[in-house]
Amino acid sequence: MERNNFLKAKNTYLKEALIQQNMRELLFNFLEKKHYKNVLDIGTNQGEFAKLIKEKITFNSFDCLDINHNEEFFLNSEFNFICSDFLAYESCKKYDLIISNACLQWLDFKKAIIKIKKLANDDSVILLSTFCTGNLYQIKDFFNISLDYLSVEKIQNIIKKYFPNSYCFCKDYKLSFKSAIDCFRHLKNTGVTGFARVNLNKQILKDYELKHKNTLSYKCVFIIINPSLNQYS
Numbered sequence: 001m002e003r004n005n006f007l008k009a010k011n012t013y014l015k016e017a018l019i020q021q022n023m024r025e026l027l028f029n030f031l032e033k034k035h036y037k038n039v040l041d042i043g044t045n046q047g048e049f050a051k052l053i054k055e056k057i058t059f060n061s062f063d064c065l066d067i068n069h070n071e072e073f074f075l076n077s078e079f080n081f082i083c084s085d086f087l088a089y090e091s092c093k094k095y096d097l098i099i100s101n102a103c104l105q106w107l108d109f110k111k112a113i114i115k116i117k118k119l120a121n122d123d124s125v126i127l128l129s130t131f132c133t134g135n136l137y138q139i140k141d142f143f144n145i146s147l148d149y150l151s152v153e154k155i156q157n158i159i160k161k162y163f164p165n166s167y168c169f170c171k172d173y174k175l176s177f178k179s180a181i182d183c184f185r186h187l188k189n190t191g192v193t194g195f196a197r198v199n200l201n202k203q204i205l206k207d208y209e210l211k212h213k214n215t216l217s218y219k220c221v222f223i224i225i226n227p228s229l230n231q232y233s
Ligand SMILES: C[S@@+](CC[C@H](N)C(=O)[O-])C[C@H]1O[C@@H](n2cnc3c(N)ncnc32)[C@H](O)[C@@H]1O
Pocket: 003, 006, 017, 020, 021, 024, 042, 043, 044, 045, 046, 048, 049, 065, 066, 067, 068, 084, 085, 086, 087, 100, 101, 102, 103, 106, 107
């Protein structure tokens, strides 16, 4: 799967990526309304999550980072856009709020968590979501195309090692479409294509309908790190 599909989907992502929107809203509920000095959004895309978050908080600086050249979406905004692969990002700045929605599945998860740890203070608030094994299993089953997702257990073990005071949970979503072509169009419009070169002929569409009833399953993991809370209920 290719990352620059998000650029190709730039006009359709906001409208079509309803699961990612729901994930943002879910993380948003865990955010306390307060002042943060430095905020970092990893895999910001067009700043969808950053724009939501800024409604609840005040801040001194808000860095929005993405591997793609998304500068155009941040012109004349209060955000500071950084174009970088997150794993290559170096900063002497420490962030007291780090957010990332629906991005870390593209990265080596353990390396990303180590990098986040390096950029955080002991009392930083960190809100993350990603996808785990079983995400879009229909596409893996049908085309044998998938990102290399980690299991929920592996994700939890990595998080607990670096952030013992954290809370992880999963959520499954299932989308049903009128037709197989709508199903694949949805993936393309949300930048999740990897099968762009597959010839979607009538037989393939018919087989997908028969086998997977024009459905897609999303399997998401949410990670909440807030050292000011002793336990999560
Ligand atoms: C599914 S979009 C999520 C966008 C947004 N955070 C949201 O809430 O909808 C994933 C984003 O992660 C970015 N991305 C992928 N790999 C990355 C990396 N190694 N470093 C930084 N950003 C990356 C992609 O370019 C894309 O904009």
